[in-house]
Amino acid sequence: xxxxxxxxxxxxxxxxxxxxxxxxxxxxxxxxxxxxxxxxxxxxxxxxxxxxxxxxxxxxxxxxxxxxxxxxxxxxxxxxxxxxxxxxxxxxxxxxxxxxxxxxxxxxxxxxxxxxxxxxxxxxxxxxxxxxxxxxxxxxxxxxxxxxxxxxxxxxxxxxxxxxxxxxxxxxxxxxxx
Numbered sequence: 001x002x003x004x005x006x007x008x009x010x011x012x013x014x015x016x017x018x019x020x021x022x023x024x025x026x027x028x029x030x031x032x033x034x035x036x037x038x039x040x041x042x043x044x045x046x047x048x049x050x051x052x053x054x055x056x057x058x059x060x061x062x063x064x065x066x067x068x069x070x071x072x073x074x075x076x077x078x079x080x081x082x083x084x085x086x087x088x089x090x091x092x093x094x095x096x097x098x099x100x101x102x103x104x105x106x107x108x109x110x111x112x113x114x115x116x117x118x119x120x121x122x123x124x125x126x127x128x129x130x131x132x133x134x135x136x137x138x139x140x141x142x143x144x145x146x147x148x149x150x151x152x153x154x155x156x157x158x159x160x161x162x163x164x165x166x167x168x169x170x171x172x173x174x175x176x177x178x
Contacts, residue, residue, distance in 0.1 A: 005065030008049035009073045012080055017050060019043050024072055028079025031121060031137045035075060041068045050076070078137035085146035087132040091161035094153070095129035103132065107153040107163065115152070118145055132163075 011017055015028040022039040025032065037043065041064055042053040050072055054065040077083070089096055094107045103124045105113045117124065122145050125133040132149060136142040146165070155162035157173045164170060 005052055005054065005062075005069045007069065008046075008051050009069065009076055011045070011048050011050055011076065015076060015079060017045060017076075019045065024075070026072075026075040026079050028076070030079050030082050033075045033079055033137060035071060037068050037071070038064050041065065043068070043072070074139045078139060082135060082137050083139045083142045084133055084135045085142055086166035087134070087146060087149055087163055088166050089130045089132070089163050090155065091153075091159075094161065094163075096126050096132050097129065098124060098126050103149065105149070105152055105163075108161075113152050115149060131166075 012028070015026060017027075018025045022037045022041070022043070023034065024037060024043060025034045040055055040061060042055070044051045044053070052065060052069040052072065054061040074083075089105075089107065091108065094105075096103060096105050098104070099114065101117055101124070103115045103126070105115065107113065118141055119136075119138075121138055122134065122136040122141060125135065127133065134142050134146045134149065136145070150163045150165065153162045155164040155168075155170045157171060158175050160170050160172065
């Protein structure tokens with residue numbers, strides 16, 4: 001029994017949800033998101049709540065049930081509050097700065113690395129030269145953009161230099177002794 005799939009999604013007053021078969025469109029104060037889901041899942045609006053039902057208890061329907069409900073809940077959360085990922089830059093001379101909408105990283109290469117946002121929904125913020133915040137309404141796009149920034153210079157285990165997620169813990173190695 002999927003407890004996640006059976007939980008209804010509360011629809012805030014300032015969010016419009018339209019369901020046409022397996023297509024769901026969510027419009028809120030921050031923007032609009034659309035998603036196409038499995039036609040086997042039944043998506044309904046009941047009493048200002050979005051409910052997802054599955055046709056049978058087969059394993060593929062059980063897995064799609066929780067997934068569909070979570071993706072729709074993320075769409076509602078994205079258009080109301082949005083998502084963000086925070087990254088830290090560690091290393092001598094490593095820094096980030098904004099160039100218009102693009103992010104310029106100086107992370108030890110012979111040239112600065114320029115990263116453009118994947119869509120208009122994604123916004124970069126640089127409160128400090130060693131901190132980057134990726135914001136947007138689509139959780140998957142925000143996570144993918146943060147992963148691409150981290151991949152420019154992943155943290156190394158000896159000195160901890162590189163770009164890491166704020167909550168990430170780097171396991172340090174001792175290195176060779178003299």
